[in-house]
């Protein structure tokens with residue numbers, strides 16, 4: 001790999017004594033402002049430890065950052081239209097769902113509620129579009145994926161610029177703060193929830209957060225709850241697992257979802273995006289019940305299906321963006337953020353993609369229809385998997401994506417329990433832009449870009465999930 005390098009916002013290395021001192025300050029700042037997570041190894045509900053973070057904000061080209069911000073409402077609308085195009089979703093997902101049980105289960109719920117008649121035409125999307133810079137293409141941003149369910153880290157990363165400002169000031173470089181964009185993701189995402197609550201129009205209703213059995217990323221969820229409680233004190237938020245929803249909710253004769261004798265206005269999923277979160281048929285029954293109800297779902301099942309990797313690949317097929325967006329400048333701008341995406345369907349195009357990947361597997365990433373990190377294959381694993389699946393329909397559950405090689409940034413990653421000071425390491429950053437949309441098939445009521453997150457990982461790690469323990473939270477330091 002010969003990737004170019006950006007300079008850190010301050011000359012590195014920092015002097016040892018300065019480094020040790022600033023890390024101690026930064027860790028305390030993080031702990032006291034909820035830049036934290038629960039410890040997976042020694043789980044204890046009474047303690048929060050620091051979330052891994054990058055000590056100094058990582059450089060990111062201003063023009064590319066601005067482009068990502070500007071594109072978010074366009075992408076929100078695109079995904080909204082995709083989710084409401086039944087024929088497109090049906091034909092796009094057809095092959096994958098024959099071989100992927102999880103996608104098939106979601107799809108079946110979608111078909112069931114459509115056949116019964118949709119009882120809530122409004123959907124709420126709290127989306128996040130993720131990007132890596134393609135070093136070989138003038139560091140232009142390329143979309144990694146579009147998240148339509150449980151898009152995380154909007155809350156914690158809203159605190160990060162303040163942490164970086166504190167760190168830079170303590171290091172005597174407050175002058176650099178002007179290059180750090182504000183981040184109001186938390187308030188923006190919460191506005192989505194409260195706008196949807198108001199559109200539901202029942203003041204006594206509640207908001208339901210669907211959560212995992214154990215929430216390690218608790219700060220990122222509670223901050224939404226705290227913010228809404230502060231700004232809209234009359235709105236009650238209830239947290240329940242899928243299993244609890246199965247046990248404790250019912251549909252009344254008006255198809256309202258009832259919990260604790262109150263109708264649910266908005267259901268916000270922070271779980272439900274991977275198979276392990278549906279260990280039995282009860283969780284699937286719960287999902288179907290919610291989907292049948294009048295509650296506004298974030299996301300609706302159609303939004304979740306629109307967020308599959310298969311749909312991302314189908315949108316890159318020539319002519320498809322035009323179908324949804326027309327042929328203007330915005331379409332070109334969206335196409336420009338796509339990198340090579342190829343179907344592995346059991347047909348001629350799929351066969352060609354398999355051959356291309358076998359020739360040079362290092363150039364590609366193989367992705368199944370999964371969310372949450374750790375599911376993709378890289379390098380020699382791509383080759384192995386394709387050889388194994390070549391003559392099997394199973395391969396239609398995957399897409400092939402060109403591998404993006406971002407520029408390297410040197411930096412210090414601060415991790416809970418790790419030796420201080422950490423070494424300087426080569427890092428790469430992934431930018432996520434948050435978007436909120438509310439609408440029906442016919443009309444969009446609300447469509448905004450609301451903030452960002454930067455997640456940075458070791459350059460030689462394939463994936464950088466923060467919750468998965470690989471990446472670190474970061475803030476962009478804009479460079480010209």
Ligand SMILES: Nc1ncnc2c1ncn2[C@@H]1O[C@H](COP(=O)(O)OP(=O)(O)O)[C@@H](O)[C@H]1O
Nearest residue numbers: 145365370371372373374401402403404463464
């Ligand atoms: N085309 C790609 N090139 C380089 N890295 C990638 C690519 N696609 C994904 N990755 C890495 O893998 C991670 C997970 O992939 P992603 O598509 O976001 O799936 P998930 O839904 O599991 O988050 C990304 O955050 C990124 O670090």
Ligand SMILES: [Mg+2]
Nearest residue numbers: 130145372373
């Ligand atoms: Mg991802």
